[in-house]
Amino acid sequence: MKTLKPHRKIQGALTLPGDKSISHRAALLSLLCGESLRILNFSDGEDCAASLKAVQTLGCTVESSSKRSLTITPPQSAPKDSVKIDCGNSGTTARLLAGILSGLDIPAEIVGDESLSKRPMKRVIDPLRELGASFAESAETLPLHIKGGAHGSLNYRMPVASAQVKSSILFAACAGGGEVAVIEDVRTRDHSERLLKHLGATITTHHPRVELKEDPNDPRKKTRTVLDDWKARIVVKGNGKLAGGDIDIPGDMSTAAFFFAAAAIGKGEVTIENLGLNPTRTAFLDHLRAIGCETHVESRVTISEEPRGVVTVRGSKLKGRKISGALAAQLIDEIPIIAVMACFADGPTIIRDVEELRVKECDRLEALIDNLRRMGAKVGSVENDGIVVEAKGEMQPTDFKSFGDHRIAMAMSIAALFLAGESTIDDADCVAVSCPHFYELLDSIKQ
Ligand code: S3P
Numbered sequence: 243m244k245t246l247k248p249h250r251k252i253q254g255a256l257t258l259p260g261d262k263s264i265s266h267r268a269a270l271l272s273l274l275c276g277e278s279l280r281i282l283n284f285s286d287g288e289d290c291a292a293s294l295k296a297v298q299t300l301g302c303t304v305e306s307s308s309k310r311s312l313t314i315t316p317p318q319s320a321p322k323d324s325v326k327i328d329c330g331n332s333g334t335t336a337r338l339l340a341g342i343l344s345g346l347d348i349p350a351e352i353v354g355d356e357s358l359s360k361r362p363m364k365r366v367i368d369p370l371r372e373l374g375a376s377f378a379e380s381a382e383t384l385p386l387h388i389k390g391g392a393h394g395s396l397n398y399r400m401p402v403a404s405a406q407v408k409s410s411i412l413f414a415a416c417a418g419g420g421e422v423a424v425i426e427d428v429r430t431r432d433h434s435e436r437l438l439k440h441l442g443a444t445i446t447t448h449h450p451r452v453e454l455k456e457d458p459n460d461p462r463k464k465t466r467t468v469l470d471d472w473k474a475r476i477v478v479k480g481n482g483k484l485a486g487g488d489i490d491i492p493g494d495m496s497t498a499a500f501f502f503a504a505a506a507i508g509k510g511e512v513t514i515e516n517l518g519l520n521p522t523r524t525a526f527l528d529h530l531r532a533i534g535c536e537t538h539v540e541s542r543v544t545i546s547e548e549p550r551g552v553v554t555v556r557g558s559k560l561k562g563r564k565i566s567g568a569l570a571a572q573l574i575d576e577i578p579i580i581a582v583m584a585c586f587a588d589g590p591t592i593i594r595d596v597e598e599l600r601v602k603e604c605d606r607l608e609a610l611i612d613n614l615r616r617m618g619a620k621v622g623s624v625e626n627d628g629i630v631v632e633a634k635g636e637m638q639p640t641d642f643k644s645f646g647d648h649r650i651a652m653a654m655s656i657a658a659l660f661l662a663g664e665s666t667i668d669d670a671d672c673v674a675v676s677c678p679h680f681y682e683l684l685d686s687i688k689q
Contacts, residue, residue, distance in 0.1 A: 243666050243667070243668055243670075244655075244666065244667050244668075244670035244681075245664055245665075245666055246642075246654075246655055246658035246659070246664065246665045246666065246667060247658075247664055248639070248658065248659055248660065248661055248662065248663065248664070249659050249688045250508050250659065250660060251508065251510060251688065251689040252504045252505050252508040252510030252511075252512060252557075252659070252687050252688065252689070253505075253510045253511050253512070253687060253689045254512060254513070254686055254687035254689070255512070255513040255514070255515065255687075256498075256501060256512065256513070256514050256515070256683055256686065256687060257493065257514070257515045257516055258493035258494055258497050258498055258514060258516075258517065258677075258683070259283065259284075259285050259286045259287070259310060259493070259494065259497075259677070259679075260281075260282075260283035260284050260285045260310065260491030260492065260493065260494065261285065261433070261491055261492055261493065261494040261495070261496075261518045261523075261548075262285045262287055262289055262290060262334075262494055262496070262497075262676050263334065263405070263431055263433050264433045264437065264489075264491045264492075264518070264548065265281070265284050265285035265287075265290040265293070265491055266285075266289070266290055266293045266332070266334045266335060266338060267338065267409065267433055267434055267437050268281045268284070268437065268489045268491065269281070269284070269290065269293040269294050269296075269297055269314065270293055270296070270297065270335070270338050270339060270342055270413070271342075271413070271416075271437060271438070271441060271484060272297055272302055272314035272315075272316055272486075273297055273300060273302065273316055273342055273346065273417075274316075274342070274346075274413075274416055274417055274441075274482070274483060274484045275314075275316050275441065275483075275484050275485065275486040276316075276483050276484070276485060276486060277315075277316075277485070277486035277487075278313050278314065278315040278316075278486050279313070279314045279315075279316075279486045279487065279488075279489065280311070280312070280313045280486075280487070280488045280489070281311070281312045281313075281314065281488075281489050281491065282310070282311050282488065282489065282490040282491065283310050283311070283490060283491040283492070283493075283516075284310050284311070284312050284491060285491070285494065285676070286310060286677075286678055286679070287648075287674065287675055287676040287677060287678060288330060288331065288332075288674050288675050288678070289330070289331060289332040289334065289335070289675050289676060290332075291330075292328070292329050292330040292331070292332040292335045293332065293334070293335045293338075293339075294312075294314075295328075296327045296329065296335055296339055297314060299325055299326075299327055300317070300320070300321060300325060300327075300348065301316070301317030301319075301320070301321055302314050302315060302316050302317060303315045303317075320346055320347075320348050321348060323349070324349040324350060324351060325348070325349075325350045325351075326350070326351045326353065327339065327350055327351070327352050327353070328353050328354065329352060329353070329354045329358060329384075330354060330355050330358070331354070331355050331357055331358055331603060331675050332354070332358065332675075333354075333358060333361050333406060333602075333603075334406055336352050336354055336358060336363070336384060336386070337363070337365075337366045337406040337407065337409070337410045338406065338409050338410050338413055339352060340352060340363070340366050340367070340370060340386055340388060340410055341366065341370060341392070341409070341410030341411060341412070341413040341414035341417070342413045342414065342417045343388045343390070343417075344370050344373070344375035344388055344390055344391065344392035344414050344417075344418065345375075345390075345392045345393070345413065345414040345415065345416065345417025345418030345419075345420065345480070345482075346390070346417045346418065346482075347389075347390030347391065347418075348388070348390065349388060349389055349390065350387075350388045351385055351386070351387050351388075352384060352385060352386040352388065353384055353385045354384045357603050357604065357646060357647075358384060359383055359384045359385075360383060361383065361384075361601055361602075362382065362383065362601055363381060363382060363383055363384060363386055364382040365401075365402055365404060365407050366406070366407055366410040366411075367380075367381070367382075367386070369396065369398050369407065369410075369411050370392055370410065370411070370414055372394075372396050372398065373392040373393075373394050373395075373396045373411065373414055373415070373418070373420055373422065374391045374392050374393050374394035374418075374420070375388070375389070375390065375391045375392035375414065376389045376390070376391050377389065391418075392414040392415075392417070392418040392420060393418040393419055393420050394420055395420055395421040395422065396411065396415075396420065396421075396422045396423070397422070397423045397425070398411060398422065398423070398424050398425065399425040399427070399472070400424060400425065400426050400427065400428075402598070403426070403427070403428035403430050403568075403571040403598075404430060404598075405430035405431040405432075405433070405434070408424050408426065408430060408434065408476070409433075409434040411424050412424065412434050412435070412438065412445070412476065412478050413434070415478045415479070415480040416438060416443055416478060416480040416481075416482075416484065417480065417482060418480060418482070419480045419481055419482050420480050421477075421478070421479045421480070422477070422478050423475055423476065423477045424475070424476045425472045425474070425475050426472060426473050426474045426475075426476070427471075427472055427473060428473060428567075428568045428571045429473045429474055429522060429568065429571075429572070430522065430571065430572075431520065431522040431523055432447070432474075432520065432522050433520065433522075433548070435447055435476055436520070436546075436547035436548055437489070437546075437547065438478065438484070439547055440487075440489065440546050440547045441484040441485050441486075441487065442484055442485040443478060443480070443484055444478065444479045444480075444481075445476065445477070445478045446476070446477050447474055447475070447476050447477075448474070448475040448476075448477065449473075449474060450468050450469065450470035450471075450472060450473065451468070451469040451470055452466055452467070452468055452469065453466070453467045453469055454466055455467070473568075488546070489546045490545045490546045490548075491518075491546070491548070492516055492517060492518035492519070492545075492548055492549075492550035493514060493515070493516050493517040493518055493550070494518065494676070494677075495517060495518050495519075495520075495523045495524065495526060496523070496526075496575040496576060496649075496676070497652075497676060497677045497680075498514045498517055498526075498553070499526045499575075499576045499579050500579055500652045500653065500655075500656050500680070500684075501514065501683065501684070501687060502514075502526070502527075502530060502535075502553075502555040503579045503580075503582065503583050503653075503656050504656050504659060504684070504687065505535075505555045505556065505557045505687075506530055506533070506535045506555060506557040506558075506560060506583055507557060507560070507582075507583060507586045507656070507659075507660050508557055508659065508660060509557040509558060509559075510556075510557050510687075510689075511554060511555070511556045511557070512554070512555055512687055513552060513553070513554040514552070514553050514554075515552050516550055516551075516552070517550060517551060517552070517553045518548060518549070518550050519539065519542065519549040519550055519551050519553070520548055520549060521549075522572065523572075525569060525572040525573050525576075526573060526576045526580075527539075527553065527555075529563065529565070529573065529576070529580060530555055532563050533560045533561050533562070533563050533583065533587060534558045534559055534560050534561050534587075535555055535556060535557055535558055535560070536555070536556040536558065537553065537554070537555050537556075538553070538554040538555075538556075539551050539552070539553050539554075540552050559588070560583060560586055560587035560588065561587050561588050561589050562584060562587050562588065562589035562590045562591040562592070562632070563591055563592075564591075564592040564594075565577075565580070565591070565592070565593045565594065566592075566593075566594035566595045566628075567594075567595055570593065570594060570595040570596050571595070571598075574596065574598055574599070575649065577593060577596055577599060577606065577610075578606060578609075578610060578649045578650055578652075578653035579649075579652070579653045579656060580593065581593065581610045581614060581629065581631050581653070582614070582653045582654070582656055582657045584619075584631035584632070584633075585614060585617065585619040585631060585632075585633050585637050585657065586633060586637070586660060587633065588633075589632070590630050590631065590632040591630070591631045591632070592624070592628070592630050593624075593628050593629050593630075593631070594624055594627060594628040595627055595628065596627060596628055596629075597626060597627035602647070602649075603645075603646070603647040603648065603649070603675070604645035604646060604647040604650065605645075606647065606649070606650060607623070607628075607629060609643070609645040609647060609650045610629060610631075610650070610653075611623060611629060612643060613642050613643060613650065613653075613654050613657075614631060616640040616641065616642060616643075617637040617638050617639070617640045617642075617657060617661060617665075618634055618635065618636070618637050618638045618640075619631055619632065619633060619634060619637060620632040620633070620634040636662060637657070637660065637661055638661060638662070639658070639661040639662060639663040639664055639665040640661075640665055641665065641666045641667075641668075642654040642655075642657075642658065642665055642666065642667040642668075643667070643668055644667055644668055644669045644670060644672055646669055646672050647672060648672050648673050648674070648675035648676045648677070649676070651667060651669070651670055651672050651673050652673055652677065652680055654667055655667060655670070655673075655680070655681070655684070656684075
């Protein structure tokens, strides 16, 4: 049980460990590299450690030259006997690895902790089967018994907006020499596409075709028609090998969100250096502006295909906002902290189309409803896929419940800073899944 003391004055500068999504991809793709891969600013979270452990089990050697800098050397040959890989709490490890091992024909059993063992796996098994992979049973959850065989071709329209599913298919094609086109109706984070390009894969992202036609009544005007009904079509032709080299990982926007939210609620100011600014991950900065904060971005630079820069957020009086559709998908990891900010804003925040939150590390919709009500917020559920959150007077200190979920623990710990007395939270150590030094980092911006 951790005690959370109130502290309203938030100001300072931080540098964060590497982005979790990119770190997973870098570690796992080392299995396909023809030479060593040097990774700078690898995430220090337990989730990414699960990906590192997985590649070590599969024969990679991992050397760390300095803090958060790693060199992964792939094995000369793949293991012949079936290996058991424990992915812990990490859905990204399990799903992306399922793709790679299916393409590499490495027999394996993938297992995970209690939370991961409940999370849906059919969403990756179905397309991998279409690509030729076979699995020992028709499991919908872990354990997964992988046999290999993903060497075919596939044209796959994503039924669910999921970067993990997309990446699993793309990685399977790269590993197994297959040819795939993945069609997204809702754009999801594109770190896999960028990293595959960086490592020399044959990958192209097509955007919807646009036709511009002159207006017959006014030649100065043009009408714009989008000819395709999807948002992206990603085509990969695999050959089983990628180049090695260097990958420099920027700071994690989804972790930054918690510190920016503290500045937003406390009318403070937080600057984060070397922060990832991939456009598929910056919707949280747009959200901060939409609810009344000032944001400032400088020193933009792109390294290893990933843009980054120095970002400052200045808090102000906050207001509610409606989030739904594609925007909800882009903000999916930030919804817990957005819901917390809603408790300190004027007017309701309506969050729709986030049913996916029910199958994250915990049922995040239920966890939010429970915790926000504990501190006195007015929270209603909208059908089965959303919530409406509104402040009801002053929020009260309380005993928060983390549900063993890192993002719930961090979100409620930020809320506790702005309550009129001490709160507590159970199992606060679960923050280590993505940000082991969360409380130290937070202390460093308390003035
Ligand atoms: C992730 C994708 C998202 C996200 C998760 C990390 C990734 O999950 O919630 O934290 O690294 O690809 P889905 O792809 O399942 O939506």
